[in-house]
Amino acid sequence: MSEDINPILQEWDKDPNSDKIRMITGADGRDKIQIRIKFGLLQMESDGRPDGKRPYGKESLLEHYLSLIEIYKKEYGNDDGFTLDNHDCERLRDESIQYYHRYVTLFELSDYRRAERDTARNLRVLALLKKYAELQDDANSLEQYKPYITMMNARSKAILLMKEDKYGDALTSINKAINSIIDFYRESNYDEKKIEESQELKILRESAIDIRNKWESK
Numbered sequence: 001m002s003e004d005i006n007p008i009l010q011e012w013d014k015d016p017n018s019d020k021i022r023m024i025t026g027a028d029g030r031d032k033i034q035i036r037i038k039f040g041l042l043q044m045e046s047d048g049r050p051d052g053k054r055p056y057g058k059e060s061l062l063e064h065y066l067s068l069i070e071i072y073k074k075e076y077g078n079d080d081g082f083t084l085d086n087h088d089c090e091r092l093r094d095e096s097i098q099y100y101h102r103y104v105t106l107f108e109l110s111d112y113r114r115a116e117r118d119t120a121r122n123l124r125v126l127a128l129l130k131k132y133a134e135l136q137d138d139a140n141s142l143e144q145y146k147p148y149i150t151m152m153n154a155r156s157k158a159i160l161l162m163k164e165d166k167y168g169d170a171l172t173s174i175n176k177a178i179n180s181i182i183d184f185y186r187e188s189n190y191d192e193k194k195i196e197e198s199q200e201l202k203i204l205r206e207s208a209i210d211i212r213n214k215w216e217s218k
Helices: 006-014 061-076 086-108 112-132 143-163 167-187 192-196 199-216
Strands: 021-025 031-037 040-045
Touching: 006 031, 006 040, 031 086, 040 086, 061 086, 061 112, 086 112, 086 143, 112 143, 143 167, 143 199, 167 192, 167 199
Parallel strands: none
Antiparallel strands: 021 031, 031 040
C-alpha cells in the first residue's frame, strides 16, 4: 500500500460541499476522526486514547494512575500519602490536551455522546490533579479550564437528553453546570462583575432559554 496520502486529499477536495471534519471507518473497522488541514490531514481514534496508544496496557494514563491509587489503597488501607509528582502531572496534562482536541471535534460532528464522555473524562483529570499533585502549581495547572469543560459537558448532556424528550432533565443539567461554575469562580475569588462576564455562563444561560422554548413548543 502506498504511503502517499495525496489520493485521499484529492478525493476529499473534489467535493466543494465537503466539511473540514469527518468520521470515517478505518481499516481496522473502528471509527476515526479526520480533520483536513492546509497541507494534509490529522486523524484521531474516536474511542480510547485519541492517538490509539495504550500506556501500561491501559486505555489511558488516567486509567493507569487510577489503578495505581487502587493498588495503594489495598496496600495501605486508604490513599493517604499517595501523590503525583511533577512528571506524572505533566504527562496527564499532555494527554488531556489530546482529549480536548477530540471533544471539540466531536461536538462539531454532533457526536454528543462521545463529547460528553471525553469532557467528563477531562473533569476527572482535574479532580485527580487537585487531590494528588505533589506541587500546588500542578494541582492548579488545569483549573482555569474547568468552566469551559463543565460547559461543554453540560451542553452535550443536555442535547442528548432533549433527543429523548427529557427537557426537564436537560434544563437541570444546564442549571447544575451554571451553579458549579459560579461556585468555582467564587472559590477562586473572582469578583461578581467578572463572573457575570463569563462566556461559559452566557452560553449556558442561552442554552437554558433555548431548552425552555423548545419544551414549551412541544
